[in-house]
Amino acid sequence: MAKLTHPKRALSTMPLKSSAPLGAALAYLGIDRAIPLFHGSQGCTAFAMVHLVRHFKEAVPLQTTAMNEVSTILGGADQIEEAIENLRKKSAPEFIGIASTALTETRGEDVPGDLRLILQRREDFADTKVVYASTPDFDGALQDGWAKAVEAIVSDLVPRVTERDVDLRQVTLLAGAHLTPGDIDELTRLIRSFGLEPLVLPDISGSLDGHVSDDWSGATQGGTPVARIPEAARSAFTLAIGESMRKAAQIIEDRAMVPYRVFQSVTGLKPVDALVRTLMALSGVADPPPSVKRDRARLVDAALDAHFHTGGVRVAIGADPDLLFSLSTALSSMGAEIVAAVTTSQHSPLFDRMPCDEVVLGDLGDLRRGSEAGAAQILLTHSHGRHLSEALHLPLMRVGFPIFDRIGAQDVCRVGYRGSRAFLYEFANIMQAQHHRATPEDFGAAPIPEEFDHVPHIARH
Incomplete structure (x- = not known):
């Protein structure tokens, strides 16, 4: 806590x-x-x-x-x-x-x-x-x-209704701000694999996914059609991704009597399992589709492969509350230690469940101080953290918004079985790429005399 x-x-x-x-x-x-x-x-x-x-x-x-x-x-x-x-x-x-x-x-x-x-x-x-x-x-x-x-x-x-006219195959997916277009694509694919049809709101995977349109328009091209938004009243269920979407889900329930569930995270094995169990119940199947079971097995294998490079790693992360919670809990479940956590808003109940002792409502200066105090080994934040990365000589994994010094931010996916697997590989590969210079002190030996310090140390990686 x-x-x-x-x-x-x-x-x-x-x-x-x-x-x-x-x-x-x-x-x-x-x-x-x-x-x-x-x-x-x-x-x-x-x-x-x-x-x-x-x-x-x-x-x-x-x-x-x-x-x-x-x-x-x-x-x-x-x-x-x-x-x-x-x-x-x-x-x-x-x-x-x-x-x-x-x-x-x-x-x-x-x-x-x-x-x-x-x-x-x-x-x-x-x-x-x-x-x-x-x-x-x-x-x-x-x-x-x-x-x-x-x-x-x-x-x-979304209209107020007094009697339910339910489409049992439709579910409303309320997408949180921490989800990328690639994340939303993966979640809709997962939902459709159970024979359900998602009504995504808002759907930036259709408007900001990086496509070349046939003609220019002064308005968005793609996204949730306005005419479909009232159909949320007919959905069998509302899936709210991120704690910040709870109130919107409650409004739909109050207006149209649509039950909901909030998934505070869909990154990592246990959170995705919870989503899949809900989809199984909504679709009435006793066993997930073979493709979903295969994706889960691949995530388990990825976790086994990656844990050598995640266990004990000291992580500093700065992000909005939903993203902070999602990535921190996923890394903590892999044995990483969150030594510094900085967030942007106090309007979230997630801090009680964060896998660290303290969350600072602050800026990247606070993240730097926390990183130095906790001897962090990697930083997770947006592109403005590149200056911090250079100053502290730490690798930077770019997450959140904005990411402007890399291309393809809209395609990054860190949710579901597939996205969680990609996240673990990305993190592990960053850590694996860090040069470690082993010294005799690492093995309990006496330090090398100063006059022989020019001799290459053993066990360089």
Whole structure:
């Protein structure tokens, strides 16, 4: 059981977290024919755009209401209406997802009330779904913004029902912010192998998977169709991946009486076994498909092969809570020791179950201090950790968002039997590649006299 600590400092020198509005925008990008809209200044949007484009290496249709000095004082309702009108004329989106920023939240605008009046007055907006999520920059991180956006989507678009009209072969998959397009692809493949049809929300595996489209569009191409979102009310079950998706699953249950289960992790043997047992129960089969059993056997073999390079390894990790928990527990189950854990948000109950003594709500500076104190052997965090890796002379395994100094981040998969196997191999290979220089002291012998120190040491690897 870990305790959450928040060091009190005057400034953050090496930021770890990305903002909540960026997380909301990323969730909105998982809807087909969608445009995320930041209600704030142009600078807020430009900053998020840079992160998204550098990570996915794709054009991102992110827009802004472009608040200025006058609208900041008098209110931004006119900017919202004008932005919706312009986006409809230029790009004809089926969905516009609005995310607030610190500017409008600090002013205290009643955006839901303004938006309700706009949609009532402008009947010509009726064919475009407009959803708003409150995501101030100063509260929470990327994961929190994503969660609030998903909650807003299901609150507005999943209908209330009094009688269940169930499609027994359909399940809703609520994807957490820590899942990559490759992760979602693997989970949908696993679900379909049991004869079930997943309704993924949000589905960035269709819109941000790195494909060349036949033509250009000012809105997303791929993702969850807007028309399918209300069908979540007909699903037999909701699979929520990540603790941050619990509230969204509860909203669907309250509105449509759809039972749910939250999987706090789907990385590692035991967590994936739990998911597979649930899928077996939903599909009514007593035995998993042969392909799934084969994948499990391969993961077990990978764990046997990798444990020589994971057991006793001292790990420092910095990530959003869901990803932090998922990867840390998987490595801990393989004998690794989490000596430093730094996270971005306090809005998670997972810290009580973290396999370490302390989780720091902080930045990469805290990760450095924890790494040095715990004599870490490897770092796990996003691309901004490369400076830390160079300073500490430690290998860096890039996880989370953003990853901008490598290509193919959208294809990385670390969930399910296949993804867990790839994760263990990746970690073990990084550790195996580290040069170890054995000295006589390692074997209990006396140190080499200084005058003979130029002689190559034995047992070099």
